[in-house]
Amino acid sequence: MSTIREQALACRDAVQVVAALNSAAKRALLRDMATALEAQSAAVLAANAKDMQQATAKGVQGAMLDRLRLDEVRVAGIANALREVAELPDPVGVVTRREARPNGLSIERVRIPLGVVAMIYEARPNVTADAAALCLMAGNAVILRGGSEAIHSNTAIAAALHTALVDNEVPAAAVSLVEDLRRETMVELLQLVDIVDLAIPRGGEGLIRFVAEHARVPVIKHYKGVCHLYVDRAADLDLALGLLIDGKTSRPGVCNALETLLVHRDIADAFLPRAAAALRERGVELRGDQASRTWVPDMHAAIDDDYAAEFLDLILAVRVVDDLDAAIEHIHRYGSDHTEVIATADETATRCFVQAIRSAVVMINASSRFSDGGELGLGAEIGISTTRLHAYGPMGAEALTVERFVVRGTGQVRHPQSRL
Numbered sequence: 001m002s003t004i005r006e007q008a009l010a011c012r013d014a015v016q017v018v019a020a021l022n023s024a025a026k027r028a029l030l031r032d033m034a035t036a037l038e039a040q041s042a043a044v045l046a047a048n049a050k051d052m053q054q055a056t057a058k059g060v061q062g063a064m065l066d067r068l069r070l071d072e073v074r075v076a077g078i079a080n081a082l083r084e085v086a087e088l089p090d091p092v093g094v095v096t097r098r099e100a101r102p103n104g105l106s107i108e109r110v111r112i113p114l115g116v117v118a119m120i121y122e123a124r125p126n127v128t129a130d131a132a133a134l135c136l137m138a139g140n141a142v143i144l145r146g147g148s149e150a151i152h153s154n155t156a157i158a159a160a161l162h163t164a165l166v167d168n169e170v171p172a173a174a175v176s177l178v179e180d181l182r183r184e185t186m187v188e189l190l191q192l193v194d195i196v197d198l199a200i201p202r203g204g205e206g207l208i209r210f211v212a213e214h215a216r217v218p219v220i221k222h223y224k225g226v227c228h229l230y231v232d233r234a235a236d237l238d239l240a241l242g243l244l245i246d247g248k249t250s251r252p253g254v255c256n257a258l259e260t261l262l263v264h265r266d267i268a269d270a271f272l273p274r275a276a277a278a279l280r281e282r283g284v285e286l287r288g289d290q291a292s293r294t295w296v297p298d299m300h301a302a303i304d305d306d307y308a309a310e311f312l313d314l315i316l317a318v319r320v321v322d323d324l325d326a327a328i329e330h331i332h333r334y335g336s337d338h339t340e341v342i343a344t345a346d347e348t349a350t351r352c353f354v355q356a357i358r359s360a361v362v363m364i365n366a367s368s369r370f371s372d373g374g375e376l377g378l379g380a381e382i383g384i385s386t387t388r389l390h391a392y393g394p395m396g397a398e399a400l401t402v403e404r405f406v407v408r409g410t411g412q413v414r415h416p417q418s419r420l
Contacts, residue, residue, distance in 0.1 A: 014174035030086035032164035047156035063253025068123040113139030115197035122203030125153035138400035190215035225255030232344035240343035288318035339371040360393035
């Protein structure tokens with residue numbers, strides 16, 4: 001029996017213990033995890049320093065390096081996320097629907113844990129704790145397979161979490177960290193259909209496509225975040241400028257950052273020069289179509305690939321559109337079903353935009369940066385699904401459960417003539 005299969009089996013056995021925990025026990029466990037992480041903060045930061053040194057030596061930079069980096073504030077943020085998840089409503093056992101059938105049967109739909117979740121991720125050490133917290137709150141166990149660039153950080157964080165698990169008499173295997181980082185081991189994990197119930201890849205497009213192509217277990221996919229801001233002709237231009245600056249510059253290396261600006265032709269002359277000046281002050285490179293460069297002549301010329309790009313950097317694609325329909329058509333062609341924003345005071349335009357856009361999150365006069373599990377009240381997120389399965393958009397604890405039917409009767413049997 002292979003090592004990864006043994007590890008997965010131990011994780012599956014631990015599910016029984018986790019699923020039996022009541023809400024109070026799960027909340028206490030997550031709080032203890034936060035405390036243990038804070039107590040071992042120095043060890044976590046020392047481990048992260050090793051990862052940062054190795055990553056820098058390998059030439060890693062930009063968004064990837066930013067995601068890898070931990071400091072005291074970020075470790076405190078990870079601990080706070082654990083406590084926030086502990087305060088969330090427990091999704092397990094919730095009856096989402098109840099109805100009575102004419103024959104007297106009572107039909108309930110009840111949330112239950114998924115089972116074993118395989119989390120595949122890259123240079124995001126916070127995911128180690130976030131995924132553990134959300135899976136445990138939902139009654140699941142989790143197998144964590146992080147990237148080699150964060151192995152020291154992930155190991156230190158997992159060690160802290162294991163301290164709390166053992167203290168709460170929960171098997172450490174409920175949060176299993178894969179230390180064998182060979183690709184073939186990951187492929188084997190993704191094909192354990194008799195053990196793993198769901199795989200969630202979180203990282204670059206290449207990782208997610210690799211997981212989707214090699215997995216035999218169900219996969220939640222999120223290839224990239226090509227997020228748009230459409231500034232309508234009825235927009236408050238000051239408001240729109242604030243959304244643009246925050247969405248593009250507050251943290252450009254994340255998936256909910258803006259990548260494309262669409263501007264209604266009627267207000268392009270009033271908005272684009274202001275927007276270009278504000279963005280350039282913040283180091284943003286602009287790449288626009290011919291119409292955009294009419295109002296901002298020194299803007300770089302965009303090529304078609306720019307409109308489909310997830311830059312994850314201080315680069316923004318710009319296009320002037322004739323109307324709302326043209327903006328929607330552009331998003332349908334180039335979007336990634338992640339997050340789209342409209343700035344407008346026109347309720348009709350808002351309604352049309354919301355109805356026409358199929359993305360997982362639609363923002364109306366609010367920054368794309370709110371497309372985040374924590375900001376949307378999920379405590380933390382295990383990922384953002386752009387796959388239309390049981391979950392769509394930022395995924396919290398509830399998205400790590402499924403509904404089943406519980407049927408209560410008083411001896412009812414089907415009439416023989418009704419049998420199929």
